[in-house]
Amino acid sequence: MELEWAGVPSVAIVHEEMRGSAQAIARVSGCPDYEFLAANYPWTPTAIWSKEECLELAEIMAPKVLAALTGQS
Amino acid sequence: MTTAAQHTYDSYEDLVEDYFERGWTDGLPVMPPTPDKVTAFLDGAGLSGDEVLGTVPTREVTCTAEQAAANAVMAGCLPEYFPTVVAAVRAHLHPKGNCHSTTGTLSGAAQAVIINGPVRNELGVASGAGCFGPGFRANATIGRALRLVIRNVCRGIPGFLDRASFSTPARYTFCFGENEEVSDWEPLHVQRGLSPEQSGVTVHSLMKMVEATDFTSRTAEAVCETLVRDIRANGVAGDSWLGEDGNLVIVIGHEHHRFFLEEGWSKADIQQYLWPRLNAPATSATDRMARIGKPEGILIVAAGGAGMGASWLLLPHLALAITEPIL
Numbered sequence: 001m002e003l004e005w006a007g008v009p010s011v012a013i014v015h016e017e018m019r020g021s022a023q024a025i026a027r028v029s030g031c032p033d034y035e036f037l038a039a040n041y042p043w044t045p046t047a048i049w050s051k052e053e054c055l056e057l058a059e060i061m062a063p064k065v066l067a068a069l070t071g072q073s
Numbered sequence: 074m075t076t077a078a079q080h081t082y083d084s085y086e087d088l089v090e091d092y093f094e095r096g097w098t099d100g101l102p103v104m105p106p107t108p109d110k111v112t113a114f115l116d117g118a119g120l121s122g123d124e125v126l127g128t129v130p131t132r133e134v135t136c137t138a139e140q141a142a143a144n145a146v147m148a149g150c151l152p153e154y155f156p157t158v159v160a161a162v163r164a165h166l167h168p169k170g171n172c173h174s175t176t177g178t179l180s181g182a183a184q185a186v187i188i189n190g191p192v193r194n195e196l197g198v199a200s201g202a203g204c205f206g207p208g209f210r211a212n213a214t215i216g217r218a219l220r221l222v223i224r225n226v227c228r229g230i231p232g233f234l235d236r237a238s239f240s241t242p243a244r245y246t247f248c249f250g251e252n253e254e255v256s257d258w259e260p261l262h263v264q265r266g267l268s269p270e271q272s273g274v275t276v277h278s279l280m281k282m283v284e285a286t287d288f289t290s291r292t293a294e295a296v297c298e299t300l301v302r303d304i305r306a307n308g309v310a311g312d313s314w315l316g317e318d319g320n321l322v323i324v325i326g327h328e329h330h331r332f333f334l335e336e337g338w339s340k341a342d343i344q345q346y347l348w349p350r351l352n353a354p355a356t357s358a359t360d361r362m363a364r365i366g367k368p369e370g371i372l373i374v375a376a377g378g379a380g381m382g383a384s385w386l387l388l389p390h391l392a393l394a395i396t397e398p399i400l
Contacts, residue, residue, distance in 0.1 A: 017379045045380045048288040
């Protein structure tokens with residue numbers, strides 16, 4: 001959101017387990033409708049992923065990030 | 074019917090301050106153990122006040138149900154918690170629970186109270202996110218009740234019969250449930266001989282608790298190797314008096330548990346994997362034999378919430394973990 005406030009289009013990716021916390025932060029930051037992309041299992045919530053896991057997740061997330069940035073989500 | 078000496082106070086504040094003065098608290102305020110409340114606790118559990126829950130021969134102490142009830146009231150328990158407190162007190166005072174040693178030791182051993190069975194949901198015992206910490210009345214007050222019994226009945230008073238050099242925050246209270254709903258793992262109390270329909274309490278005196286953190290393993294075997302490494306690095310206390318029945322409690326966290334579930338590992342599979350590796354000869358000062366007499370002496374408990382790639386090792390003091398039914 002800070003990037004957004006600085007004029008840089010951004011998309012936040014959180015883990016499903018952290019969605020509640022992320023939404024709370026968005027709410028107190030004045031952006032209750034801020035949309036998140038969420039990773040879920042089998043990716044671990046702590047994001048300490050192997051290179052292979054990062055690449056797999058990136059392939060899934062990249063189209064979603066693009067869609068969010070271009071308003072097509 | 075209560076038999077203890079009775080005191081009268083003009084206000085709650087006067088009672089609390091007098092109890093502090095007399096040394097009857099753990100340093101926090103207590104609820105007044107009025108005769109009516111103590112009687113209600115005893116009646117609810119179907120116990121007479123003079124029923125003996127256990128003894129500490131080395132301290133010439135006999136713990137009655139009335140004494141336990143008074144301390145359960147003081148701890149903030151609800152009446153329906155009391156049968157669980159009674160089971161915890163009985164477990165703690167079991168001869169092989171070695172309560173004189175585990176509450177008097179320089180090491181400041183703490184007592185983990187692990188609750189299984191239907192009573193967890195009936196009382197609201199937390200077994201998921203945050204279950205080791207504050208915020209859950211049943212966890213907080215059942216564990217505190219046992220500690221107040223240790224202090225007020227069994228004379229485990231710091232600087233007196235409690236000789237801990239540092240002690241530990243876990244001595245205020247340490248109680249949690251096993252998360253039995255998260256998998257088909259056999260609950261701890263069933264492994265220890267009770268039926269699934271029963272509820273049970275396991276009291277485990279621990280020398281120290283260690284977080285076995287592992288964010289990178291992605292298989293059951295790899296998680297087990299981390300557990301082996303951390304257990305052997307920290308060591309397991311033992312004494313020939315305990316025979317071959319010594320225990321170690323491993324609380325498997327959510328993020329590790331799922332790897333065992335994905336690969337179909339049961340608790341017995343984990344025990345069989347760990348046991349020979351823990352008992353293997355030492356290779357260095359930080360890789361020591363962790364002597365456990367039997368695979369089933371390794372007690373596996375599922376608990377905790379999602380997120381953290383960690384399990385907890387409750388490394389034993391010189392006592393057996395004792396399981397008692399909640400009646």
